[in-house]
Amino acid sequence: MAQELPPPTLSETDAAVLVGLKQLKVLKRAVGPPARDQVQLKMDCVGICGSDMAYWSKGIAGGFVEIDFSEAGLCSGYCGQMGHECSGTVLQVGDDVSNLQVGDRVALEPGVPCGGCKPCRLGRYNLCPRMKFIGSAVNKVPGAMCTVFNHAASFCYKLPPNVSLEEGALLEPLCVSLQAVTRAEVGLGHNVLVSGAGPIGLMTALCCAAAGAASITITDMVDAKLETARSLGVTYALKANTPNIVEVMESQLGEKFDVCFECCGVPSALDICVRAAASGGKVCVVANFSDSTPVRLQEAARREIDIIGVYRYCNLYPKALALVASGKVNLKAVISKKFPLSKVNEAFEHFASGVPIKVLIEPNSSAA
Numbered sequence: 001m002a003q004e005l006p007p008p009t010l011s012e013t014d015a016a017v018l019v020g021l022k023q024l025k026v027l028k029r030a031v032g033p034p035a036r037d038q039v040q041l042k043m044d045c046v047g048i049c050g051s052d053m054a055y056w057s058k059g060i061a062g063g064f065v066e067i068d069f070s071e072a073g074l075c076s077g078y079c080g081q082m083g084h085e086c087s088g089t090v091l092q093v094g095d096d097v098s099n100l101q102v103g104d105r106v107a108l109e110p111g112v113p114c115g116g117c118k119p120c121r122l123g124r125y126n127l128c129p130r131m132k133f134i135g136s137a138v139n140k141v142p143g144a145m146c147t148v149f150n151h152a153a154s155f156c157y158k159l160p161p162n163v164s165l166e167e168g169a170l171l172e173p174l175c176v177s178l179q180a181v182t183r184a185e186v187g188l189g190h191n192v193l194v195s196g197a198g199p200i201g202l203m204t205a206l207c208c209a210a211a212g213a214a215s216i217t218i219t220d221m222v223d224a225k226l227e228t229a230r231s232l233g234v235t236y237a238l239k240a241n242t243p244n245i246v247e248v249m250e251s252q253l254g255e256k257f258d259v260c261f262e263c264c265g266v267p268s269a270l271d272i273c274v275r276a277a278a279s280g281g282k283v284c285v286v287a288n289f290s291d292s293t294p295v296r297l298q299e300a301a302r303r304e305i306d307i308i309g310v311y312r313y314c315n316l317y318p319k320a321l322a323l324v325a326s327g328k329v330n331l332k333a334v335i336s337k338k339f340p341l342s343k344v345n346e347a348f349e350h351f352a353s354g355v356p357i358k359v360l361i362e363p364n365s366s367a368a
Helices: 050-058 165-169 171-183 199-211 223-231 245-253 267-276 297-302 317-325 341-352
Strands: 012-020 023-030 038-047 085-093 105-108 148-152 156-158 191-195 215-220 236-239 257-262 277-285 306-309 335-340 358-362
Touching: 012 341, 023 341, 038 105, 038 165, 050 341, 085 148, 085 165, 085 171, 105 165, 105 171, 156 317, 165 171, 171 199, 171 317, 191 199, 191 267, 199 215, 199 223, 199 257, 215 223, 215 245, 223 236, 236 245, 245 267, 257 267, 267 277, 267 297, 335 341, 341 358
Parallel strands: 191 215, 191 257, 215 236, 257 277, 277 306, 335 358
Antiparallel strands: 012 023, 038 085, 038 148, 038 358, 085 105, 105 156
């Protein structure tokens, strides 16, 4: 039975607001009751994403949109409010909501599509041009790095008792990896390369293992991340600056890779993926790149290497939740540290060191 919670405060929320480069302030912001199709949530866990770090450190969203730090920019659209990897507890339900009740613990799918455009009708709603993706300066929607937040009930997924709120927040990046593995059609016996052992790279490796990959090779520049990868069971973990790395990997494996996933956003790593892919294989671009990133298109064409793009995900939250609930994917292993909202600047500084894998904010934590 769902637990009883005290009546929510509907007038305001404490929100982490990016007011300038590397400058976050916790501000009071208005929040009303949920709309008829929404639930109001006490936000329990919010992950810091690589895109959030780009907002914070560079003032760039989606690799190309400059963030408006003016007073007007912080009062409309995105409003300087990050946070899209999140979970919470239902405080109040809208009049038309029947799938959730007060006290339910849920994971939020952050993107709410229009439902009527061609991509939505084709079932690829992640490509919806009118997407309302929370915490996105590109889509101009405030995020959930706050104490209280309203969200569409149909995009909230109830967590079973054996899945924690921390794991619930990490379903979002897991879905990015699952989208990549699904689009690349990884299956039994495949040999895969993952470039980058950050959260997305590690979760991609976990999804490949769950899909039946025969071997998983992962590369990164940070020894601690490679050690985490080894603890998660990858076959080979190499420093990304290993001399003649393509030849070294091929020597270890005995052949080239069926699928290569680029998860770090470094142009030289994308080049390695194309060179390391088997003829007739696939290169899946998961990370963000600038518009002018060079690619060996002639080699890809000559060897019939498919280059596959990945943008967010669609229809995958139930599958991601099932993977975690069944124990086939261990998300707890990628959580490095948790911070209360009052220490949000410290949390971003810690994540920026490059050593942590996943840092979580607990907006309603009373930790000092």
